[in-house]
Amino acid sequence: MGKQMVMSVMSKDRPGIVADITGVIYKLQGDLADLNQSVLCDYFTMILIATFEDSVTPEDVVAAFSHIPSETRLEVVVKEMKIPMEIAKAKRSPETYILTAQGKNKSGLVHRISLFCYQHGINILDLATTLSGDQYTMILQLDFSAVESVDDIRSSLTSCAEEAGLSVVLQHEDIFKATSEITLF
Amino acid sequence: MLRSDHILATVEMIQKENLDVRAVTMGINLLDCRGGVVSETCRRVEEKIGTAAARFVETCNKVSQKYGIPVVNKRISVTPIAFVGAGFDRQGFVELALALDRAATAAGVDILGGFSAQVEKGMTATDREYIASIPEALARTTKLCASINIASSQKGINMDALALIGQTVKDLAEITREQNGFGAAKFVVFCNQPGDNPFMAGAIHGLEEADLVLNVGVSGPGVIARALDRLISARGRENLGLDDIAEEIKQTTFRVTRCGELIGRKVSEEMGIEFGVVDLSLAPTPTVGDSVGEILEILGVDVVGAPGSTAILAMLNDAVKKGGIFASKAVGGLSGAFIPVMEDEVLAAAVGSGALCLEKLEAMTCVCSVGLDMIPIPGSVDADTISAIIADEMALGMINNKTTAVRLIPIPGKEAGDLVSFGGLFGASPIMPVRNVGKSSRFIAWGGRIPAPIHSFKN
Structure with missing residues (x-):
């Protein structure tokens, strides 16, 4: 072995x-x-x-x-x-969601979003961010296996992001696979 | 691994361009519901729909929430009802219509289609009773849609049925006069009607289909319009050719269709029902920014109806098909661009300004789906003229081996230029003038059939 x-x-x-x-x-x-x-x-x-x-x-x-x-x-x-x-590897969740957050750059944005994830039992599987001009973009792959209601997360995430001046989109990973990959099923 | 730029392109599509799945339509076979008497048949129909669609709306909502993509309409289509009610009289069909309406309400769906018949070659006594029942059936129900196939490329055009249909459209408008003739908006006449189309008013569960099947209608003219806006502003109009535009439409359609396919397959998986087809049509809604007419204007005509409109629409329709067909395992239904006047605010405005006339619309329907759709005409137009307009459109479909349809709404007591509004997805438009009214009666009076066209020597 x-x-x-x-x-x-x-x-x-x-x-x-x-x-x-x-x-x-x-x-x-x-x-x-x-x-x-x-x-x-x-x-x-x-x-x-x-x-x-x-x-x-x-x-x-x-x-x-x-x-x-x-x-x-x-x-x-x-x-x-x-x-x-x-x-x-087997522990990888089938309930992977992708969160994108975009807004004017200021310090503490990644901390704010990652803290939100931690507080809601969401593990971050992958995180990439880019700064272009004064526009900051974060893309996170999140493990939602411990999340009970996606709707609840969505609404509290929206208010959290609003306070931080971020516009967020939370979508299931399948949507991105469907639109970006040739083989789907 | 998903790439960041792909993720962001999809996010744009979802967030800024109002991507949705227009309709998930559950097809239900009712052929096994015929009982000895009308009341028994009605009971069986309600029971079958009730059982089959019990979890339908709930499942659609669940999947829609999980993926964050709205399913705008949940619909049911059934076996063309003239087959189910074989031998019934006019009153029997009205009873069946009421039963279908109750079943649709109980299932919680938005609309139910399939109050239909197929008479492209000849009419049975039942078909005549069915046609006679249409005005009352649609006036007394709220969720029911009716359609009739009176022509096909294989069988020709049934001109006897056509003559009856002109009068039926008039009667439908008259019986719903208090709602500006809204009844006629729920009835559509077809040539080459598909049996798996999820869009209304023409959805049926064709005789060739399995017991239960799930079809999905994806739309998104708004998504295409924004994608083109973005492409043009990023690369500059002077650096683009129409082939680049066609490519962008194709790729955007691919992404839109994939989302529809994903939602449809998940719903069918959850319900244990066979997945049928994705119908990748550009179906506009009256919402600002969700218009096929707007795409035509972006592509270079200052107003829809100007010369060039037909060529642009041909390219659009073809690019949509190419993108969608690669995206989906099974494409069916109508699959193309729709130009329903009342449901598209840019088309409606072009009618109002006099730029878009009935004859130009007819030409445009040669190169797209579906036909003369949702067009309000003066209530004074006679039945024979309506039949003759339908005949012209049926001929286009018959000769070109494509689906064409007509949904004309003669607005009682109103004339060309008056504004009419049905609200919601049905929209609003000024009434379209009809030229040469009352000059086709000798043609309609012939009856009989226009024979099926030759299928070789095509020039």
């Missing part, structure tokens, strides 16, 4: 960085599973999961990463996963 580890890497972006990181894992005979990477204003970040042989420790992996050359030092965190990936 081996040892599953989750790794997070952050550094200044440059060509070849993904090849270097995955090369380290390959050399340690790790088997790569899920991976997510993003570049924000020239800074590179990646979160990835891989399975190693039982003899490999998180410290070994960190040590191997430290040899990768980078303009800024590679920030690496490696943790051994307590719950196997398959079980963690």
